[in-house]
Amino acid sequence: MKPQPIQLQQIGSIKTPYIDKAPYQPYEDKLSRFEVEVFPEFEEGLNGIESFHYLMLFFYLDRADLSGKLMVDVSWANIETGVFSTRSPDRPNPIGFSIVRLLQRERNILHISGIDAFDNTPLLDIKPYILDLDSKKDANNGWVDELEDKEHMSLHLRGIPH
């Protein structure tokens, strides 16, 4: 039995300064504006969101490569690894995920810290990042911890220009 396709809907747009090129990870570029525009018909669902410091954004990576390659060349680390052990946008279901700081809410607009998404990326969902559930202190960095020059590699991992 072949599984049925799953349909989702766009509920808003992510506004960023990135037209042709975006960083690998949410980088806090304080000179640029980053906004989430939730379509007005979903604005009521934002009630109470101001109480959170961090949000999780789920978005559709509409420029991802859907060719189906399951191994990824991680050029900055000079390794090849499975797509599910990376945050590459080119994956079987191109769901983007970023944790961002909520700076301010104006009605259906959320002003946020930097995000690694192209301008006008379709928004799928917003969930609160909850300290007691989501901050795992005993997590690790997986294969990145095994690389030589780990501190330099961590800058790449976090998308920090250097």
Next chain:
Amino acid sequence: MKPQPIQLQQIGSIKTPYIDKAPYQPYEDKLSRFEVEVFPEFEEGLNGIESFHYLMLFFYLDRADLSGKLMVDVSWANIETGVFSTRSPDRPNPIGFSIVRLLQRERNILHISGIDAFDNTPLLDIKPYILDLDSKKDANNGWVDELEDKEHMSLHLRGIPH
């Protein structure tokens, strides 16, 4: 211009002991088995995943209520708040998200710690939980921090039986 629907595909199944009733959050039930079965055609993408302590699972909440209600009654907290400030499954796009510990991998099967999903929930994506990116120590618990009897409420929040 009405946005186009977005199509995703099922890439596996989540196996849990929960047939009719599931906890609110991933609860570490050590007596039960929790597995992620990735369809064999995607197994190659799991290369390297064993190096991570925690994984983020993205799944399709196929039993969610899609009636479109944007305010949620949080019965254990006795409040009503917007769906995007909750982790309720009943949301415009029913994308489930849980952070789980990876216990062991056997080919295309991942043995994991407890997860708040029904048996046979369709899997959409797996991403590594990366300490340096995803563990935000300065996060908060939003409106939960403002409730009376906060320690008791935190047990509800984390889905811990008490």
